[in-house]
Amino acid sequence: MFLLPLWTAITTSFKSLQDVIYTLPIEPPRSPTIAPLIEAFSIMQKPLVNSLIFTLAATAMSCLLGSINGYVLTKIKFRGSNTMFLLFSIGIFIPYQAVLVPLVLTMSSLGLYNNILGLILVHTTYGITITTLLFRNFYGLIPDGLIMAAKIDGAGTWTIYRRIILPLSLLPFVVAAVLQFTSIWNDFLFGVVLARGSEAMPASVALANLKGTTEFNWNVQMAGAVWYALPILIIYLVLGKYLIRGYMAGAIKG
Amino acid sequence: MRLPLGRVFTREKIVTFLFVLPSLVLVGYFVYGLIGWNVVVSVSNWKPSSLIPSYSFAGFGQYATLFRDPVFLTALTNNIILVLLFVPSSLALGLFLAILLDSKVRGEGVFRSIYLLPFSLSFVITATLWAWMFNPDVGVINTLLGAVGLGFLKTGWIGDPNIALVCVVLAIVWQFSGYTMLIFSAGIKSIPESQIMAAEVDGARGFDLYRRVVIPQLKTSTLSAFVVLMVFALKVFDFIYVLTGGGPGYSTYVLPLMMFRETFSSTKFAYGAAIATLLFLLALMIVLPYLYMSTRREKD
Amino acid sequence: MDTWPELLKDKATEMASITVKNLTKKYGNTTAVKDLDLQIKDKEFFVFLGPSGCGKTTTLFAIAGLVKIDTGSIWIGDELVTSAEKGINKPPQERGIAMVFQDYAIYPHMTVFDNIAFPLIIGKVKKEEIETRVKETAKLLGISYLLDRKPRQLSGGQRQRVALGRAMVRRPKVFLMDEPLANLDAKLRVQTRTELKKLQLDLGVTTIYVTHDQVEAMTMADRIMVQKEGSVEQIGTPDELYNHPSNLFVAGFIGSPEMNFIDCTLVEEEGGLYLDGKEFRISLPPKMPSELESYIGTEVVMGIRPEDLHESEPVEGTTQENAIRTNIDLIEPVGPYLLLHLKAGQIPIVATVKDTKAKAGQEVIMEIDLNKIHIFDKKTTKAII
Numbered sequence: 049m050f051l052l053p054l055w056t057a058i059t060t061s062f063k064s065l066q067d068v069i070y071t072l073p074i075e076p077p078r079s080p081t082i083a084p085l086i087e088a089f090s091i092m093q094k095p096l097v098n099s100l101i102f103t104l105a106a107t108a109m110s111c112l113l114g115s116i117n118g119y120v121l122t123k124i125k126f127r128g129s130n131t132m133f134l135l136f137s138i139g140i141f142i143p144y145q146a147v148l149v150p151l152v153l154t155m156s157s158l159g160l161y162n163n164i165l166g167l168i169l170v171h172t173t174y175g176i177t178i179t180t181l182l183f184r185n186f187y188g189l190i191p192d193g194l195i196m197a198a199k200i201d202g203a204g205t206w207t208i209y210r211r212i213i214l215p216l217s218l219l220p221f222v223v224a225a226v227l228q229f230t231s232i233w234n235d236f237l238f239g240v241v242l243a244r245g246s247e248a249m250p251a252s253v254a255l256a257n258l259k260g261t262t263e264f265n266w267n268v269q270m271a272g273a274v275w276y277a278l279p280i281l282i283i284y285l286v287l288g289k290y291l292i293r294g295y296m297a298g299a300i301k302g
Numbered sequence: 303m304r305l306p307l308g309r310v311f312t313r314e315k316i317v318t319f320l321f322v323l324p325s326l327v328l329v330g331y332f333v334y335g336l337i338g339w340n341v342v343v344s345v346s347n348w349k350p351s352s353l354i355p356s357y358s359f360a361g362f363g364q365y366a367t368l369f370r371d372p373v374f375l376t377a378l379t380n381n382i383i384l385v386l387l388f389v390p391s392s393l394a395l396g397l398f399l400a401i402l403l404d405s406k407v408r409g410e411g412v413f414r415s416i417y418l419l420p421f422s423l424s425f426v427i428t429a430t431l432w433a434w435m436f437n438p439d440v441g442v443i444n445t446l447l448g449a450v451g452l453g454f455l456k457t458g459w460i461g462d463p464n465i466a467l468v469c470v471v472l473a474i475v476w477q478f479s480g481y482t483m484l485i486f487s488a489g490i491k492s493i494p495e496s497q498i499m500a501a502e503v504d505g506a507r508g509f510d511l512y513r514r515v516v517i518p519q520l521k522t523s524t525l526s527a528f529v530v531l532m533v534f535a536l537k538v539f540d541f542i543y544v545l546t547g548g549g550p551g552y553s554t555y556v557l558p559l560m561m562f563r564e565t566f567s568s569t570k571f572a573y574g575a576a577i578a579t580l581l582f583l584l585a586l587m588i589v590l591p592y593l594y595m596s597t598r599r600e601k602d
Numbered sequence: 603m604d605t606w607p608e609l610l611k612d613k614a615t616e617m618a619s620i621t622v623k624n625l626t627k628k629y630g631n632t633t634a635v636k637d638l639d640l641q642i643k644d645k646e647f648f649v650f651l652g653p654s655g656c657g658k659t660t661t662l663f664a665i666a667g668l669v670k671i672d673t674g675s676i677w678i679g680d681e682l683v684t685s686a687e688k689g690i691n692k693p694p695q696e697r698g699i700a701m702v703f704q705d706y707a708i709y710p711h712m713t714v715f716d717n718i719a720f721p722l723i724i725g726k727v728k729k730e731e732i733e734t735r736v737k738e739t740a741k742l743l744g745i746s747y748l749l750d751r752k753p754r755q756l757s758g759g760q761r762q763r764v765a766l767g768r769a770m771v772r773r774p775k776v777f778l779m780d781e782p783l784a785n786l787d788a789k790l791r792v793q794t795r796t797e798l799k800k801l802q803l804d805l806g807v808t809t810i811y812v813t814h815d816q817v818e819a820m821t822m823a824d825r826i827m828v829q830k831e832g833s834v835e836q837i838g839t840p841d842e843l844y845n846h847p848s849n850l851f852v853a854g855f856i857g858s859p860e861m862n863f864i865d866c867t868l869v870e871e872e873g874g875l876y877l878d879g880k881e882f883r884i885s886l887p888p889k890m891p892s893e894l895e896s897y898i899g900t901e902v903v904m905g906i907r908p909e910d911l912h913e914s915e916p917v918e919g920t921t922q923e924n925a926i927r928t929n930i931d932l933i934e935p936v937g938p939y940l941l942l943h944l945k946a947g948q949i950p951i952v953a954t955v956k957d958t959k960a961k962a963g964q965e966v967i968m969e970i971d972l973n974k975i976h977i978f979d980k981k982t983t984k985a986i987i
Contacts, residue, residue, distance in 0.1 A: 051416060116321050116325070146336075147333070148561070149575045153339075154336070176325050236425060259433065277424070500701065502693075514720075519711050
């Protein structure tokens, strides 16, 4: 009942235009067809690939950096650590409108406007704020005694990271990766500001365009939405509980 | 005399610093650097539609113009209405769902997954869906209403300037209710079972029990959800852009949308920067006290 | 003068005995309580004793009405409050019981006053009466000065009293306590133990007290039920449990330091009975119960408590017939007495003595008080005291 809108989207993707007009939206199609799906896919193919590339890259990098930051913030005592953490945390909540103008200027002067690398850079950077929080919270639970024992055995800071922290990090990596993937894949703002051109257009922008251009072809629109939602749905079904953990850490969407 | 720099700048510490450096540089620049730059732009002399920025100081004229601009005032009002409608409804619905989930014994995981699904989806997707749902002519809602004989309930939905904003609120409450439910659910679960049993022995049942024992202990959860919801209500862009583009007229025009239009469509960069700075300050007013309180609480 | 503690006593003269028949509770595939029968007398201080997971808390919750049971019936007084077969399960608040939980379960968002008043507020008692009763209860427990505070400002001991107050204020017929002293530090625990017992005697309310600490059980209880893995091992007074344990488990669980258990064989020689261990031989007094007859020639377990072993002077030329030659491994001074860790060959034995001139490594002869000997069937039954 709650998921009614979603059910409607799925059924509609399989309807021919006739069906859309003549059947009730919640009914399954009378003569199912994958035409809308194919049409939507042909339009969205490149953007979907783009999204996949920069999402995976930015997810990987922001998780790695977040892990390092989390380790440093919790296990290495230095004077500015609380300030650094606070500064990063604020970064999670800011409205990104506040950086758009200079961001565009920066990206174009770096030649990264309309460029997948640019998107990777941007998403990695803003992702670090959240991943650092996640890893910090997780690493804070690792007993200091473990680290001290290693130090007594002669391990240096980075050896400790490699041999003790990293092996224990499977769970936070999964949570962070799932959270980041979802966030970045779902992003629209940075996509529409930095990559409207067809070269690097993300799937989110493509879907919005699709909606704009195929006014009443609901079935194609819905099909496009289904394609775009697919990776997220898969992740949700398989790794959903990790995503939920990520939400509970106080992280939010875009 | 040799200075004991060796103790301060050990090789370990340098290596550590180097590893954190990229993050520091990136976040420092892309967050704080750019925010600062943005403020500078907002007080600069950058002429609209010129692609070359000019940084001569031009005073706070942009801000003054803003407050005299009826479009801005409308956007601001809409944002405020959005906050006032969205935040309490979301909290209430989330609380209701969390209590519901708590009372059910079976299937909790399944229900939780169902309610959280919308939250995991992109706003573009949900906006595309709701655009069709709310369409006054051939939209899902009106069609279904007609089909079950409730045709008299049909309205213009997002075509009607009077209720378009409410429609938007409705849709985002739907999307966020899973999240608030999750936060409250976690809060409810953190109450020790023994307290619930003690309350039962003392005679509190059902709703009374929730009212007297559970809900008063949800203060931190409420606060945490509140902050997240407030900040979101201020910066919601994706959804409205795709759903209504701000219309009909300016009935769903909000500040982030305005900022986007002024900056990228009208190329009034300084003007847009001013709006953005205001947004940032508003968000800061909500977030800073919260972060301050929660890091202080952690120290206990 | 009608102070309410006296009113409480009046109420408590209502018969508040507890009868449990045939109680079984399963959690999935695990049986927490198996076919339990129990009779608790009015005004009795009754203890459920046993290790973790033995079912004592489950039994308590069943009597409280907080869990559904699979089979069995429970009466409080004359009233049938639970019956699995007839589908009766009276809600907890209607059973006339009050409960104190291990973690106190006091509401952190309410003041002490509101916490204690809570059951009365739910019961829609009049405001003036609530005030009187709460204040009286607080006075009785010595926490009147805390009434305006919130739980987080209180120490563990104070919180425990608040939990007690909340239980008492309703003038229940029965107190149910789930390891209420477990979270207190050792000194406070001993102090509160005495206070609790005095309180119960004063108020005369039937009390069920759950604990895993046998010292608590022994000092406080009128009668104790020892449970293990869902079954009843023995029910009796502390004296009965200590001096006449009905099986190995109870004998080993009660008493500290633990009773010594030594494997040996019961043999008959020259008209007398002997316990033959590898390193020793104990002759049993002539008038032994006839049940022993059937065990002649079999292996049994001899039990003797550390305090029933005495150092004796070796008499030249004779081997004593109720003593064991042992070697001292370690002497631990424990304040009022000495703990001797001995070895008879490979068999470890522990004895408590007031004093000894012997030193570690020396040999010493320990005499067994034959009146206090216990013999157990190797399959956990017992033969004589």
